[in-house]
Amino acid sequence: MLDTNARPPQMPLRPPSEVMRLRRMGASFPTRLSFLRVLLRRLSAENTIVIRPVWEMDAGGFGHAVYSLTFGGHVYSLVAVSTDLPADQRTDRVIATAWDTAYVLYDGVPDAGEIARIVETAPKQEAARFTARDLVLSRANKSVRLFAHTVERLRAGQQPDETLVRDTGYLMRTTAVYGNGKFGIADRADFAERDGMGGSFAAEMLAVWLIRGFTHDLVEHVGGAKLAPHLKRHLGIGNSTGLGMAPFLVSHPMLLNAWITARETALARVRAVEGLNAEQIDTLYALVIRAAQHLAEWQVPDAIGQVRIDRMRSEWPKVAAMMTPDLMTSHQPLEQLWQATRDFSVDTQECLAALLIEPFGDLVDDLVDAMATERRVTLDAGMTCAEVDALIARDWAWAHCDYDAPDACHQFWYVSEAKAEPRLGLRHEEQGAELESPLDIARQVACLARDLPEDGTVAEFLSLHPEHRAAMRRVQSLDGAPFAEIRDNLIADTCLPIDMLRCKLAFFGAAKFDPKSDRWTRITLCQGAPLHDELSDADDWWLPVFAS
Template structure:
């Protein structure tokens, strides 16, 4: 079959009923369509240069700096502020009020007066006032052990311990990267049509990449020496992400559909390639070895997470064994590999899918243009009840169950007043169920199904039962946006929010997920990414490995 918009040969996309299950979403890996990869390709194509017009840091590394870069015909500047934070005030929680460093991505090159304003306000974060020239607001804390070790090593005239650098992977970790009008900064509409920032989370990704460069400069400044280039490339930006991110995929169904559709279309195009070139075959062999090394370096304390990694380590040599010269030189090798791999775990399958997409930039990179969307789910009031019921039978059968059963309504989502972020409560043992957030999409659709009358239009149904408005809209939308819904019960006993987090973070470009429970994880962004002076070869860092 042909892809309708681009007239590019493509296999059928994998069915949403399979792709959108939580377990498979929680096996997601970054791909060349991930947002960081897209951003750095753009910077590379434009020959972007990063300058540092301001560096006012004392010997201990406290002060401020400004970094400027051109992108899409505009200039953006990161204003970085480093402060002396007492150890007892250092916390990664979103409710913290002080951090080691604070940042603003500024629209343009700030004047001295604007720099002074940001230096005074950025460390206060949510408590400060900002302008529509401030595009992104962020903060980060040091990985104290590694940062101090690197400084001490450089001061002593040696490089830091490679194993410690490998195992930690970052000098600082962000605790928030805010965009889109939060706390008075610029709305996305200000930059949504600008080349380079028109894709999802591009301003935030630019901020993270520039912060990463600042952390390198800061540790070298305090240490008084230059960090080894291999170690520097391996040092990305850490992040601790919890339940606050999980509801995003539920509240932005059309955006989720756009992201998954792009990835699945990329895979479908690659599976439709009849014969590989020798260069593509060599790339796939090289990337298969890289993935094996990545898995060998990836260790976590979480039992579930480590068991999945262990199984991938067992299965990956079998994947490599499938890539015989006969298969790779034969017809439709990618499709053949994906079909055989269906016997492996979801994690191994998704890693293989990401790998197969990697060497085909010319074939798939245009898909990133469709990953930002202003599409909204529209309600059709003229639809008959029979047609609405048919949609539920076709796409929502998994949602129909007895939600009075304890296992089916085991959890409830709410927003903590004290911690100002989403939380999960246990319905049958904890108070607060009356404060539940409406993330129970499956239960809402089940209740809708029970109230449908075959000969009644949706308009009349909603006049009679207005509480079903959201469910009707989502049911109707799924008919044309098949990847818009997580096809699992998000209040059920088996729901692991970590799977939702990993899916979203993989689109950011995160790797080496380090879950600390089923509700929050640490990640590393920009690990292995090109440095500011390496953008001429910006696109070969899928699944970073340690190469000092």
């Protein structure tokens, strides 16, 4: 009898010692498992319809609007507020106190009183307090040049310059998308059990997609004409992300493990595919061409980032050349291709990994069900110290170094008192190291290993050395969650926080990473994604390219 619950065959997963290094994490690309892709597939499956019951905008585009949809048996509404922001107050920095637009994703349909409350409070952001009916809080600034240009062209009966649309990619960029109880909004647990909202950052991604549609409506309203569909589809929503996001991957190790495990399992399943049919081969060829165009359109001012993109451009034709008819029709063709490209750059390898996963939704999409987890880091007080020592020897060799050396403890993480946001200080040049946040996981484990006795239990050891409790939990938990730890020293001079940012943002579904330093980046979300009235075609926008 056929076992319908049998797991698909798969190759061995890549080892954590390879996958969980910062350089490789910082080469991540979006995949069909990314949260935006998952959300839009589910919206499409439900034949979701977005309506706009409120549009109270003056000729200049200032006022408010409401968008509503039904998803998983619940109604959600985006309340968008547009204000006239003086040029001298426009900044993407976290110290900003005013923005072009502000948003609340609301649980249900807001009545006039609730709309008035949100219109009053949303533009204040952190300076206001919200309610449990407010699920997500966000704000965004215009891409002033493209927004103004588009308005001017539309008023003249013309479409905006295609090169400018292609190169910019968004009309507005968010500077924060807050969820999970911040400033009084709903805790994730309040709605995580609802159909479709249990995935990681599902509410935030829903808000971002609705915001992107609002930016299209706003520019068309001010310009007095419609954008061409292909231009509108290319205009995503920009985002500026800095250090505030980086510690998340460290403070949520079990969630990180779930995300990486799903992606790596998807790659392992695809590599094990015995043979390809003609449709799959054609799809893979089309995706290779699309990726080449995406790389050609991806330009960044950052010199280091551009060198990496240029190398990918030079290597990608070699990847394509390997995909001969003989290889693609042979036994386990994707495994052969994967192994043949192992000497290419980390960036090219990770792009190829995402590409290989893309055509095989029937094989990998079930993995998204395990990407949200309530699992927590736990302590086993009954474990012997000898067993802990064996775990450290097996899993944590990478953590051992001389942490008194200046380069090994070069920087320290702390939380800004003024903005309550993570920051990074230089230990040997700046004050404040005594307020260090505990993101120095490698150093903590190295100290634990130094003090660990040969005999006794964890309980006995921690009764004498309670300062090692956190490190002990990390060591024990990693035993059952191999992708939970970033296997690099996060206080070393070699740690680039932007690698952590890119890893998380790729899981959101971000593309066109535009690093502004090693501590913050701009990205584009929803570029190429279906518009509010295009959900019937929701799943073919991996690595979007400009279509004229």
